[in-house]
Amino acid sequence: MTVLTAAGGTVEAASSLPAALPSSSRRAPLVVAAVVPAVVGLLFLNADLLLGPHPAFLPAFLTLVLACDLLTAVLLVEQYRAGGGPRVLALSAAYVWSAAIVVPHALVFGGLFTPTGLLGASPSSAPWLWAAWHTGLPVLIGLALAPWPAGLEARLGSLEHRGRRLLLTHGTVLAAAVGNTALVTAGADRIPTIIVDGDYTVLTERFGPWIVALCLLSLGAALVGVLGRRDAQGIEAWAIVAVVATTGDATLTLFSESRFTVGWYGARALALTAATVVLLAMLREVTALHRQVLRDSVRLETTNRQLLDAQNLREHMVAVVTHDMRTPLTGLQGYLELLSEAGGDLGEERQATMIDRSRMLTRRLTLMTEDMLAVATTDRRVVALEPxxxxxxxxxxxxxxxxxxxxxxxxxxxxxxxxxxxxxxxxxxxxxxxxxxxxxxxxxxxxxxxxxxxxxxxxxxxxxxxxxxxxxxxxxxxxxxxxxxxxxxxxxxxxxxxxxxxxxxxxxxxxxxxxxxxxxxxxxxxxxxxxxxxxxxxxxxxxxxx
Incomplete structure (x- = not known):
């Protein structure tokens, strides 16, 4: 937004909405997204190398993921409430889903709180919630970034009923998370058993390809959407990295030999990447916006000071000219009255002198008006001198x-x-x-x-x-x-x-x-x-x- 100032200049005001993503800003997240599969490949080379269990690792990991997911969701919600588009709302729903699933996943995980888990969990409850976590997050991100039907984004982006859309979207996601948790705990006897005595071969062979396929499909939809839209925001490109990291996490977890190996710990690191990458991108944007606001505030302060100085200068010049005009105007009036009343009785020499003095006074008045014009059109007073x-x-x-x-x-x-x-x-x-x-x-x-x-x-x-x-x-x-x-x-x-x-x-x-x-x-x-x-x-x- 450009604001025209009284001095004839312009001041650039920062927009309240995120700026469109330039091609140079797409490059960094896409490069990172391309590096993640290479990291997954390197981890696969030593995926079965046993590192051993660390009792504090899982609680710390799940707590950190939950905190990052919640912070990301809150920041996205606030951005949506501040005027962000409907894709921001959809992206926040993905992280609300992740946070809502991580909590019951931690509660039912055997050995974390109790040997068999809470909520009446069965051995398959934690794997099923893990599968819901690692399919729901990329699918929702893919839906948020994918190409939408013409006009849908405009209809959903209207300023009306934003609060209602927010409640409806997040309420649906939370209800789905609660229903999924109830299904894998209270309704565990109605779903397949995917882990037996620590062996999750059923999960890997029967459901693993579908989980990875859903991740890849979501990744493809997100790539097509972000690369095809000129108004894509910076955080959207970084959300692609989250999908790639989740895909790598699912692949390493499903096809690693067992827990506490290089592949297993590497998968947890990728899950943490998926939870933090959008958050870090948003914090970076907030920092950049803060710097921009500071620069704009300094620029506006300077502009305001210049405008005040210019206004004071104009008022000063008006007062100066008004003050100094009185004397030549009085002199002109006196000469005109003498010439009018006395006429030829003054003599030619005296008349010529009065006319010369009148011309001088007129010139003085002209100089004053030129000074006023100069001050009105410039920010500095330049005194015209002819010494x-x-x-x-x-x-x-x-x-x-x-x-x-x-x-x-x-x-x-x-x-x-x-x-x-x-x-x-x-x-x-x-x-x-x-x-x-x-x-x-x-x-x-x-x-x-x-x-x-x-x-x-x-x-x-x-x-x-x-x-x-x-x-x-x-x-x-x-x-x-x-x-x-x-x-x-x-x-x-x-x-x-x-x-x-x-x-x-x-x-x-x-x-x-x-x-x-x-x-x-x-x-x-x-x-x-x-x-x-x-x-x-x-x-x-x-x-x-x-």
């Missing part, structure tokens, strides 16, 4: 014209120049002067001076701009947060966006400069680079500000 050598006296005079009612005093060294974007520089100056007007006291002083450069450099390397006022200054406790966004000093009686000084910092740093607050002088100081080659700057007759 040029600027005569600072003229820039200070242009800033002063924005504050006609403010007692603003300009101090500038003659001929001093700065390498900066003219519109961005005005944005810095207007913010600093406006901050002094709002929070300080008149007069406000806007000064510029050159800073000494390196000895080898021809001319000044840096220039300093300072804005000071006659007010009380910034509270000492607030100075560390002065240039943070959305912060305002308490107790000033003024309300603002808390963005002006953060805008100044961003623009100054974009120019390669720095900004600071001098508490002793109650002055904001901005240091910017001077033009690298003053010979390229055209001389000016005189500065507007002395």
């Amino acid at each position: 040029a050598p600027l005569l600072l006296a003229a820039e200070l005079q242009a800033c002063a014209e924005v504050f006609p009612d403010l007692d603003l005093r300009l101090e500038c060294e003659p001929g001093i120049r700065v390498q900066a974007d003219p519109l961005r520089l005005q944005q810095v100056l207007v913010n600093l002067v406006g901050n002094a007007q709002a929070y300080g006291a008149e007069p406000v002083v806007l000064a510029a001076r050159s800073l000494p450069g390196l000895p080898a450099a021809p001319g000044p390397a840096l220039v300093e701009l300072a804005v000071s006022d006659a007010g009380a200054g910034v509270p000492a406790g607030f100075v560390p947060r002065l240039f943070e966004s959305y912060t305002r000093a308490e107790g000033t009686g003024r309300r603002g966006s808390g963005l002006g000084l953060s805008v100044v910092r961003e623009l100054v740093e974009a120019h390669g400069g720095r900004v600071s607050y001098d508490a002793a002088a109650n002055a904001f100081r901005v240091v910017l680079p001077a033009p690298a080659d003053l010979s390229l700057v055209e001389p000016v007759a005189a500065d507007p500000v002395a």
Whole structure:
């Protein structure tokens, strides 16, 4: 499932259902399934080698098989309840059958709990339950994996009545196991005797070929089903290994000479393989899904953080532009009102100056809208700069014209120049002067001076701009947060966006400069680079500000 994010990207979400089995995932279980017959053949070479009895082996073996069968059945049931297909339900029924038969098989096994077994067992009860175990498990797995009639899987896979299907399927299997147990114990006189004094030749010769044939038939059906379906799940291919192991177990048990031989112990090992292989495959899938969930959670967390950062950036830019638009809009409105009311009385030179200032303010508004567009379409703010050598006296005079009612005093060294974007520089100056007007006291002083450069450099390397006022200054406790966004000093009686000084910092740093607050002088100081080659700057007759 793919989710489109607000940033225009996508996040892959893990599906709640198992993924289809790729060809590479089929190879491993099929290779294992091919190796099992080779192992059975090797065991056959020494099948009659007597290893001797071990009293604790059978109880431990049957307990381990029962535990693995139950765990496998529970995990398959939970997968079915979580949305798995009907084949998962059928596969769980196979392991419910195995667990349900193992219990009475252990109870009636002579010498395990009592010399003759429990439940009124006869000598043939344990072999008959073993036969039911080793035919029922592969047959049910074969039915679960075999090709089904068209539409059956879709009908059985509907989300309706899942609980009812689960109860019906497992109830039928348990009832069959109970009926089989009753038949071989209470009804033992109605079924053939297949073991006499420890000799199970009747089982081997009369029923053995049918048991092996049923296993092979189930194996063939499972192979055809899994290899023919593109939507086969990983555990289905490993279930084939369980059928192969059960077939090998039945073959070794039936045709070994006696108990406690290499063939007999090898058959028990194959039975344990059949009980554990699907469980291990499911645990492997759960581990892989857990890793995938962790990776997805990290990816989603990163994406969410990026989205939050992008959202915060957009909100920040909207607030910045709203804050900074007020000054040029006010200036434009004033120029338009003067031009409209005074008209030709202003004189051509004055009108031309107002028109030039209006164009500059319009350009500033255009830059702000471009910034908003850039932030809306990218995840980073890129400040557009067009630096040029600027005569600072003229820039200070242009800033002063924005504050006609403010007692603003300009101090500038003659001929001093700065390498900066003219519109961005005005944005810095207007913010600093406006901050002094709002929070300080008149007069406000806007000064510029050159800073000494390196000895080898021809001319000044840096220039300093300072804005000071006659007010009380910034509270000492607030100075560390002065240039943070959305912060305002308490107790000033003024309300603002808390963005002006953060805008100044961003623009100054974009120019390669720095900004600071001098508490002793109650002055904001901005240091910017001077033009690298003053010979390229055209001389000016005189500065507007002395």
